[in-house]
Amino acid sequence: MDLLSGQPYWFYKNGALNNYPSISEDLSEEVVIMGGGITGALMAWYLSQAGVPVVVVEKRHIGLGSTSGSTALLQYEIDTHLTKLTELRGEKEAVTAYRLCLEAIYKLQDIAAEVGEEVNFSLRKSVYYASKQDELPELRKEYEARKRHGINVEWWDQDTLRKHFPHIKKSGAILSHDAAQVDTYRLAHCLFQACIKKGARVYDTIQVDEVVHQKEGVLLRLSNGKKIKTRQLIIACGYESQNYLSQTVTRLHSTYAIISKPIPQAGPLWYENALVWESARPYLYMRTTEDQRILIGGKDEAFQSAVKRDKLLKSKSWQLAQAARRLFPDLPFVSDYEWCGTFAETQDGLPYIGGVAEHPNTYFALGFGGNGILFSVIAAEIIRDLILKKKNPHAAIFGFDRA
Structure with missing residues (x-):
């Protein structure tokens, strides 16, 4: 296929x-x-x-x-919120699943160190912001659940988010201290x-x-x-x-990603080159690379066929580029590579x-x-x-x- x-x-x-x-x-x-x-x-x-x-x-x-x-954002967050997963599977199993994913980040760090630095594994922070005002209470509830179970998170209010990301004009975000990225x-x-x-x-x-x-x-x-x-x-x-x-056991979706040309800027492109994503579904997500590129993905669609998926690549790539320029207008985003693929998700x-x-x-x-x-x-x-x-x-x- x-x-x-x-x-x-x-x-x-x-x-x-x-x-x-x-x-x-x-x-x-x-x-x-x-x-x-x-x-x-x-x-x-x-x-x-x-x-x-x-x-x-x-x-x-x-x-x-x-x-x-693979865009290889390594995050302990499961696509189902901890609060929702608790409703579906009970608190013990939901928390265990989250903790296993968190531990897997550091197990993968050890594996990457053993096989070689050329895989470009690096620990990162992750910023998960509320896409809409009415999603803020749910995101705050999610933050409190993670904090209560010992996950290293901070709550960023609107002012804190604006301080670190001036052009992300949203009302709040969860900052997670445990995330990573890699060349998969x-x-x-x-x-x-x-x-x-x-x-x-x-x-x-x-x-x-x-x-x-x-x-x-x-x-x-x-x-x-x-x-x-x-x-x-x-x-x-x-x-x-x-x-x-x-x-x-699966539902299929089409997803899209683009990556910019290297951006000639010394130091991080944004706050600690954190992984950035949003609460909307489907969601946008962003990361940087070791050679100062911006990778942005999302704009998912329910999968119908590879032909229909591929026909949308140009328009989806344009939308992703526009989103990157809107969120980071001070960075000269010039698209370099674009691709699309099919991925599966499960009910929980x-x-x-x-x-x-x-x-x-x-x-x-x-x-x-x-x-x-x-x-x-x-x-x-x-x-x-x-x-x-x-x-x-x-x-x-x-x-x-x-x-």
Whole structure:
């Protein structure tokens, strides 16, 4: 399926970082991971670190699905507010989900440091402002809930917000001290290269035509006639994983992003180069890059087809550029790259992680939503524990049988 169109900045910036072979013979391995994006890379990393031998297969080139189009704002905030998630799942599970995402930021920081500084991981603050006056009470309630549960946040009133962002003429915002950003495409490649050094085998441009469940494992039939036998299969193919499920767990959306040319300014482009986003749904979101570019995304639409999504790219890109100029009129925003993609969300905003009865010896790592990278860290830990026959105390929060 066509996941992405346009000029995804991270691929244009990095190019084809590494070469991976195709499969020329039948294989057998303890664990096979379907999916060569950031979710599959993190899954391979955690398993390789635990000494579990893995084979990874990807039907595209490594990282050229949704990963190359990721805007990589790493935020503990789930697309569903903590207050709303508490109503849906109860306070204990909602708070645990938020805390796991927050912890995942710093786990990813440690992973990035181990695989190399070139992934451009950097901690940031995050500013989440009320788009409309009537959304302010709900945002204030959300701030109080986060503060009550020990999340490091501050409340910015209108004057404080104007002080730091003079042209964001809104009534209030939550400042979060825990956020980050990264070059996701490069990170995925670095993770796979590190896994290969530990004995993992990574293949791309190979299509899995059939998944056959057997008594003691899973057989994958490939498009080139070869086969892979495995005791346990992990499906980490993003929203395309829905093709292997009879249970519908996703809603698809089209999203758009653009990035400016480098802005010749010393120092931060705005307050501490924080991540910036808004309470409206769909929401605008912004970040900077290490070479002083502005990345802005949003203007989401319900997904109908890749053709209809792509037809809107020019108009959506223009709207995003106008929004950037309106919010930061003192910065010379000149659009450089623009792209669009398809992403999935769930009803409660949480990922789906674990197994289903219809697919024995198979685990799904479905890190949907606005913070899918952090969800993928959580998924990698849970599935690693399941494979190692260890009890994970958080697995049930993200299971397929949740209410």
